[in-house]
Amino acid sequence: MPTPILHSIHLHPLKAARGFAPPEAVVEPWGLAGDRRWMLVDANGRQVTQREHTQLALVHVELAPQGLRVTAPGRAALQIEVPEAGETVTVKVFDDKVEVAPAATEAHAWFSAYLETEVRLVHLDEPGSRRPIDPEYAQPGETVSFADGYPLLLTTRSSLDALNSLIAQGDYADEGPLPMNRFRPNVVIEGTAPWAEDDFKRLAIGEAVFRVARPCGRCVVTTTDQVTAQRGKEPLRSLARHRRFGDQLVFGQNLIPETLGTIRVGDPVRLLD
Numbered sequence: 001m002p003t004p005i006l007h008s009i010h011l012h013p014l015k016a017a018r019g020f021a022p023p024e025a026v027v028e029p030w031g032l033a034g035d036r037r038w039m040l041v042d043a044n045g046r047q048v049t050q051r052e053h054t055q056l057a058l059v060h061v062e063l064a065p066q067g068l069r070v071t072a073p074g075r076a077a078l079q080i081e082v083p084e085a086g087e088t089v090t091v092k093v094f095d096d097k098v099e100v101a102p103a104a105t106e107a108h109a110w111f112s113a114y115l116e117t118e119v120r121l122v123h124l125d126e127p128g129s130r131r132p133i134d135p136e137y138a139q140p141g142e143t144v145s146f147a148d149g150y151p152l153l154l155t156t157r158s159s160l161d162a163l164n165s166l167i168a169q170g171d172y173a174d175e176g177p178l179p180m181n182r183f184r185p186n187v188v189i190e191g192t193a194p195w196a197e198d199d200f201k202r203l204a205i206g207e208a209v210f211r212v213a214r215p216c217g218r219c220v221v222t223t224t225d226q227v228t229a230q231r232g233k234e235p236l237r238s239l240a241r242h243r244r245f246g247d248q249l250v251f252g253q254n255l256i257p258e259t260l261g262t263i264r265v266g267d268p269v270r271l272l273d
Helices: 054-058 105-115 157-168 236-242
Strands: 005-009 024-028 038-042 060-064 067-072 075-081 089-093 096-102 119-123 152-156 187-190 202-205 208-217 248-259 261-264 269-272
Touching: 005 261, 038 089, 054 105, 075 105, 105 119, 152 157, 152 208, 157 187, 157 236, 157 248, 208 261, 236 248
Parallel strands: 152 187
Antiparallel strands: 005 187, 024 261, 038 119, 060 067, 067 075, 089 096, 096 119, 152 248, 202 208, 202 269, 208 248
């Protein structure tokens, strides 16, 4: 089999909003540079995602020199600057309490008006110290951004093809085939056998080396069309039938960087160990 390659790279600057696919990215200890450093929280300080608000899929985010530029249906574009050092607030990302920097008042108002509920926008100002990775899977000092639990998520094109074949045989075949953006990965690999990633332990992509932490359990976000924000049944129905591992429905693998560097589309992927 030919050497696998990095097919695509995906960044999501604002957790739960639409991502984009750059030709290269810098690997930092807590994830790809610019990925999931911003997040919305509700009035109780808890993370806000597409689990509750599917319309976040329609929020387009661009990285700007000093922050973000965001657009969404029915809303004028807004430029958001990285907060200056100073005040922090405590928010919750699932079970983690994290100190973060609040964005400007106009950013809170923009997103609150779009979602029609009170939310605030926050920034992870010091990703190297704010949020440790689950110590069951991490080394001391390893941290993560606002991603669900781990610095990067890897998926493969062959496994998506295999999953789409299963969807085509199921009760909701009309929902397929599904695109990769349903799974919101950071790196997509081409040139492996279907489900080969289940056996990955360590791998090198371009200049960086990664350790596989654990498989990625999937949630209702995967049933949300990232173009229309409409929700269906797949892929969870097919994953429940064919990819159930314990109490999780699995697609993809979570990665932790061991060495840093730049990764580029087309880079060879080398399996280690």
